[in-house]
Amino acid sequence: SSKRSLSLPNQSHPLEHQWTFWFDNPSAKSKQATWGSAMRSIFTFATVEEFWSVYNNIHHPSMLAVGADFHCFKDKIEPKWEDPVCVNGGKWTVIFPKGKSDTSWLNTLLAMIGEQFDHGDEICGAVVSVRAKQDKIALWTKNASNEAAQLSIGKQWKEFLDYNGPMGFIFHDDAKKLERAAKNRYSI
Amino acid sequence: GQHDTNGNANTAKKYSRDFLLKFSEQFTDPPKGFNIPPEIAEVWIGVNVSHLADRDSY
Numbered sequence: 480s481s482k483r484s485l486s487l488p489n490q491s492h493p494l495e496h497q498w499t500f501w502f503d504n505p506s507a508k509s510k511q512a513t514w515g516s517a518m519r520s521i522f523t524f525a526t527v528e529e530f531w532s533v534y535n536n537i538h539h540p541s542m543l544a545v546g547a548d549f550h551c552f553k554d555k556i557e558p559k560w561e562d563p564v565c566v567n568g569g570k571w572t573v574i575f576p577k578g579k580s581d582t583s584w585l586n587t588l589l590a591m592i593g594e595q596f597d598h599g600d601e602i603c604g605a606v607v608s609v610r611a612k613q614d615k616i617a618l619w620t621k622n623a624s625n626e627a628a629q630l631s632i633g634k635q636w637k638e639f640l641d642y643n644g645p646m647g648f649i650f651h652d653d654a655k656k657l658e659r660a661a662k663n664r665y666s667i
Numbered sequence: 668g669q670h671d672t673n674g675n676a677n678t679a680k681k682y683s684r685d686f687l688l689k690f691s692e693q694f695t696d697p698p699k700g701f702n703i704p705p706e707i708a709e710v711w712i713g714v715n716v717s718h719l720a721d722r723d724s725y
Contacts, residue, residue, distance in 0.1 A: 492690075495680040502707050519704050527687060531694035533701060586684065593682035639684070 492527035497554035499523040541578040543609045552604025560651045569623030569650040580614035590639040598628040623650040
């Protein structure tokens with residue numbers, strides 16, 4: 480009975496990459512499970528049409544429980560520091576007031592899947608993290624030491640988000656060793 | 668240098684934001700095989716409803 484009579488266009492629009500949505504369950508994390516053990520892949524999509532079919536049926540960041548991490552990564556790349564593609568990488572992070580990241584999350588996804596970054600090959604994926612007082616979106620990249628590529632990605636991301644505030648890039652390696660004391664290696 | 672012409676060796680399938688947004692309302696049914704794992708559905712349903720108040724008015 481949910482079938483629609485709309486005649487959908489037959490041709491689909493393939494994406495350059497396949498992408499996978501992952502969700503990290505905050506209630507499992509609160510039970511002090513090993514980090515990442517609660518991570519579940521939800522769906523892998525390969526076309527513009529599939530993207531919207533999934534996006535339109537999942538909660539947006541403002542509707543997620545505190546503690547939730549919602550990822551969209553290139554297929555075959557796990558959203559973990561330990562992933563072989565991510566291990567020498569890092570991330571740009573933008574912080575938003577609580578519940579105000581929905582539009583930026585969508586714009587980040589559209590820029591990634593639409594291959595709008597000049598250094599798109601550098602991109603692993605993005606994650607939105609819902610916390611008690613703020614939302615964060617991070618864009619993960621592969622070769623943290625490639626400063627020119629990271630700066631290009633950061634500057635373009637700011638444009639896509641229409642964001643004028645500060646943005647910092649942290650190396651995963653620093654985050655692993657120093658945790659919260661890790662400092663920005665690049666700032667724009 | 669910039670080489671944003673069609674002669675670019677880069678064959679990436681590029682789609683602008685505006686182009687992608689044109690499809691947003693055409694594909695509202697979940698794709699085949701799409702299932703939210705139960706432990707995740709539980710979290711989503713359990714979201715505090717007061718967050719809805721932050722949304723723009725319709």
